[in-house]
Amino acid sequence: MKALHKMKIVDVTQVMAGPYCTMVLGDLGAEVIKVEKYPKGDDTRDMGPYVNGESYCYMMINRNKKGIRLNLKKEQGKEILLKLVETADVFVENFRPGVTKKLGIDYDTLRKINPGLIYCSISGYGQTGPYSHKGGFDIMAQGMSGIMSMTGEKDGGPCKVGIAIHDIAASMTAVYNILAAYIHKLETGQGQYIDVSLVESGLAWTIWEAAAYFGAGEVPQRTGTRHRVSAPYQGIKTKDGYVLVGAANQRTWENFCKLVVNKPEWIEDPRFVTNQDRQKHVDELEKLIEEIFVNETTEYWVTKMEQAGVPGGPILTYDQTLNNEHILSRNMVEEVEHPVAGTIKMLGIPAKLSGTPGTIHRPAPTLGQHTEEVLKELNFSGEEIARLKKDEVI
Amino acid sequence: MKALHKMKIVDVTQVMAGPYCTMVLGDLGAEVIKVEKYPKGDDTRDMGPYVNGESYCYMMINRNKKGIRLNLKKEQGKEILLKLVETADVFVENFRPGVTKKLGIDYDTLRKINPGLIYCSISGYGQTGPYSHKGGFDIMAQGMSGIMSMTGEKDGGPCKVGIAIHDIAASMTAVYNILAAYIHKLETGQGQYIDVSLVESGLAWTIWEAAAYFGAGEVPQRTGTRHRVSAPYQGIKTKDGYVLVGAANQRTWENFCKLVVNKPEWIEDPRFVTNQDRQKHVDELEKLIEEIFVNETTEYWVTKMEQAGVPGGPILTYDQTLNNEHILSRNMVEEVEHPVAGTIKMLGIPAKLSGTPGTIHRPAPTLGQHTEEVLKELNFSGEEIARLKKDEVI
Known part of the structure; x- marks a missing residue:
């Protein structure tokens, strides 16, 4: 029925x-x-x-x-x-x-x-x-x-x-x-x-946007693929496309540094200590991550992030979407x-x-x-x- | 109730x-x-x-x-x-x-x-x-x-x-x-x-996109503000922001040339005769329109298009949206x-x-x-x- x-x-x-x-x-x-x-x-x-x-x-x-x-x-x-x-x-x-x-x-x-x-x-x-x-x-x-x-x-x-x-x-x-x-x-x-x-x-x-405007007079701007307040939380170029990195909190950021890109020194880097610091230096951060990410495929980084417990995923082209196993x-x-x-x-x-x-x-x-x-x-x-x-x- | x-x-x-x-x-x-x-x-x-x-x-x-x-x-x-x-x-x-x-x-x-x-x-x-x-x-x-x-x-x-x-x-x-x-x-x-x-x-x-892919194997790409098959149908810079031009068919295109930008010669221009021609030369067309549009405000062009019967409208910033009279x-x-x-x-x-x-x-x-x-x-x-x-x- x-x-x-x-x-x-x-x-x-x-x-x-x-x-x-x-x-x-x-x-x-x-x-x-x-x-x-x-x-x-x-x-x-x-x-x-x-x-x-x-x-x-x-x-x-x-x-x-x-x-x-x-x-x-x-x-x-x-x-x-x-x-x-x-x-x-x-x-x-x-x-x-x-x-x-x-x-x-x-x-x-x-x-x-x-x-x-x-x-x-x-x-x-x-x-x-x-x-x-x-x-x-x-x-x-x-x-x-x-x-x-x-x-x-x-x-x-x-x-x-x-x-x-x-x-x-x-x-x-x-x-x-x-x-x-x-x-x-x-x-x-x-x-x-x-x-x-x-x-x-x-x-x-436009719920979050209305909250920002009514609550703080903020007019939401364009941000590419980036999150308005968290970093790194955005798309990054890879060897064969793009991948999304979603390291929104301190734990996932540290896992990202240690287990995904093998750059434990970034955790202590004064530009990247807090989410606010990372947000402020997001252009540099994105460039640094991209320099590493372009050497491997999207699939490689998706797997690596999943193993490290860092939220992530591919940016699929539409043909990839409609042929994806899931x-x-x-x-x-x-x-x-x-x-x-x-x-x-x-x-x-x-x-x-x-x-x-x-x-x-x-x-x-x-x-x-x-x-x-x-x-x-x-x-x-x-x-x-x-x-x-x-x-x-x- | x-x-x-x-x-x-x-x-x-x-x-x-x-x-x-x-x-x-x-x-x-x-x-x-x-x-x-x-x-x-x-x-x-x-x-x-x-x-x-x-x-x-x-x-x-x-x-x-x-x-x-x-x-x-x-x-x-x-x-x-x-x-x-x-x-x-x-x-x-x-x-x-x-x-x-x-x-x-x-x-x-x-x-x-x-x-x-x-x-x-x-x-x-x-x-x-x-x-x-x-x-x-x-x-x-x-x-x-x-x-x-x-x-x-x-x-x-x-x-x-x-x-x-x-x-x-x-x-x-x-x-x-x-x-x-x-x-x-x-x-x-x-x-x-x-x-x-x-x-x-x-x-x-993703209905139209699925039709393009299943029906013709086409993978929809990024187009900025542009329509995938019609031109001019896109955002154009003005003196104080952006305006959308929606001249999707021959009649509205001709009205646009004559009554909005005062360029009747564009109608005969070999680059712009049919929608297909305009689509092919959309970069040049956009540049030509923009050269004219940047001299007046968004409101000016919205009114002008409405008088000419050409679909159009502003690209509002979010504060403008939430304060708009309508x-x-x-x-x-x-x-x-x-x-x-x-x-x-x-x-x-x-x-x-x-x-x-x-x-x-x-x-x-x-x-x-x-x-x-x-x-x-x-x-x-x-x-x-x-x-x-x-x-x-x-």
């Missing part, structure tokens, strides 16, 4: 923040009906790479969903959507604020059809406030939240996080709030409106059969549940794959379906 | 991944009893800055919880914990794998007392697999997942994400899986075990009264729910603040409580 086997979701989102949210709920067993725009569907279908014409990006993020194509700009299309919503628990959209009203599928309209509906809107800046009208992509949200200003080399410019972190933050925030609202609905029968923004979802994660042993790479693309690999399920584990039980839909099936469940006849096709509604 | 008003959580976690998870559940109304170790409590209490001796980091991440101090290494301490667990819905721990077994508070022990218990373990690498025994902090998880290798300047070294992204990823993954398991419990009465790891929780977010209008900075620290500011609630909004309704506990209250609810007498104190159990 799946935890969310009774939950039905109508999903009109596209690209990332919305689709990742409904993918996670689908992994846990919710029935997700993804409604794609007419004629070309989710914009992600235009993003490569492709396998037999199917977008890999699309297939990654839309597993465990049924897909229908629907022209919401036509009255008949809207009517079909409203019928779907009648029996849904959850509705998710990530249009720019104001668009659902124009389309006639805003919360005030849908709650009249289904008062128990949980209606979740995801947008760049939220539904209220002076910036709410702006379009906001992940990169602008990274700029707004301060996260970009804190990421990068100490003496370099700001860097974006390598993944679309605010899109995902909005997905996660939507997921857990939808589940909380569903628990409320199970108890009371009542639905509600949820307003999630990319900017705030990521900003809410990652594979945890089922983080799974395969699914897609009707057009064949066997394709995808990322697995991150949490392991003993009772109701998430699974990949359905490949992403081809464009409009389940349109007829879903319309038949709504009691449309074959003749009506043919007419809707001719009228460019589906 | 709060969505999770019936959920009771016993929380033995510390520092970040566990505490952020239970904070989010507390925001939504769950009763969280935070159990801190004897004698000094959560390690975060040692992290500055301080207000009247209270750690700001601790106060940020432990709001909406009751706090008790308990010596789990003493038999009487363990017995108290087991009593608390009898009536709990959820138990969360983030010890290194194996420690709960040694303490006698592992899942197999607690499920016997309470078969409906949802028991969530958060660890660096998960409970199984070749690396499960290793201690893993956020920075090592960033190294393992490949995210660090994809973050930083094109020609520089890897950079860590400015916030503790894998700690938070584990928190989020724990939150939504606990809620899914709770929905299952509401339906069946059954509890279950949840195994969450820092590494996998962040890895599961951020403040969305209640992302709230105040709470703390019995020792006085009025303190904290980050607000990222999602806005119409029916059961999250709130900050309780400051973080001082060390052991609710020990007596909670023990009295378990029917301990004043005399017994005094003895437990003397015996260094509480």
Whole structure:
């Protein structure tokens, strides 16, 4: 049995923040009906790479969903959507604020059809406030939240996080709030409106940084791979890549000197006596460690640190990650059969549940794959379906 | 009414991944009893800055919880914990794998007392697999997942994400899986075990990157602030900071040339005709734009781009973020009264729910603040409580 086997979701989102949210709920067993725009569907279908014409990006993020194509700009299309919503628990959209009203599928309209509906809107800046009208992509949200200003080399410019972190933050925030609202609905029968923004979802994660600013007026700066207050706690170059050294306290620092780099004299060196001293002379310290580390491989130093009881680990390139024995042993790479693309690999399920584990039980839909099936469940006849096709509604 | 008003959580976690998870559940109304170790409590209490001796980091991440101090290494301490667990819905721990077994508070022990218990373990690498025994902090998880290798300047070294992204990823993954398991419990009465790891929780977010690798064998590299395939879509220096330009398609590019930088001749320039051309000559393009942008402020260029219909936005420093009019209008900075620290500011609630909004309704506990209250609810007498104190159990 799946935890969310009774939950039905109508999903009109596209690209990332919305689709990742409904993918996670689908992994846990919710029935997700993804409604794609007419004629070309989710914009992600235009993003490569492709396998037999199917977008890999699309297939990654839309597993465990049924897909229908629907022209919401036509009255008949809207009517079909409203019928779907009648029996849904959850509705998710990530249009720019104001668009659902124009389309006639805003919360005030849908709650009249289904008062128990949980209606979740995801947008760049939220539904209220002076910036709410702006379009906001992940990169602008990274700029707004301060996260970009804190990421990068100490003496370099700001860097974006390598993944679309605010899109995902909005997905996660939507997921857990939808589940909380569903628990409320199970108890009371009542639905509600949820307003999630990319900017705030990521900003809410800056806990230590907010403590530094609110508590001491400190503005967190870029530090490369370094820790803001401990040293050595950072990435160091090796013969074939980089390794992380995590000697955060005096005991691990001394073990590092004696057992990893064989430099017991560093313990007495006035530049490195306390953590504060090491932090002050971190440039010199890093240079000294690097001179030793570049002579051996990352694997060599990881093993050496583990033997010495010094926290450490590799900085893997992404191909190394996805081929790593531990990652594979945890089922983080799974395969699914897609009707057009064949066997394709995808990322697995991150949490392991003993009772109701998430699974990949359905490949992403081809464009409009389940349109007829879903319309038949709504009691449309074959003749009506043919007419809707001719009228460019589906 | 709060969505999770019936959920009771016993929380033995510390520092970040566990505490952020239970904070989010507390925001939504769950009763969280935070159990801190004897004698000094959560390690975060040692992290500055301080207000009247209270750690700001601790106060940020432990709001909406009751706090008790308990010596789990003493038999009487363990017995108290087991009593608390009898009536709990959820138990969360983030010890290194194996420690709960040694303490006698592992899942197999607690499920016997309470078969409906949802028991969530958060660890660096998960409970199984070749690396499960290793201690893993956020920075090592960033190294393992490949995210660090994809973050930083094109020609520089890897950079860590400015916030503790894998700690938070584990928190989020724990939150939504606990809620899914709770929905299952509401339906069946059954509890279950949840195994969450820092590494996998962040890895599961690398969707576009996995598509590039699985679909085309491409290993995503560092790109500074740049988009991997569009240009100009990146940060540019201004007179007083940085601004993001998001001219991802031909229409916005042409508007950018004509209306933002007044260089209509760039549209015909053979180096910049198509997105592919611009991507190929992005170094030159960035230099040309920067020569113009450094003459005016970030605010000037943000306004100019907005007028021209070109997506854009500032790269704010963190103090600018927390003082920004939009951020403040969305209640992302709230105040709470703390019995020792006085009025303190904290980050607000990222999602806005119409029916059961999250709130900050309780400051973080001082060390052991609710020990007596909670023990009295378990029917301990004043005399017994005094003895437990003397015996260094509480």
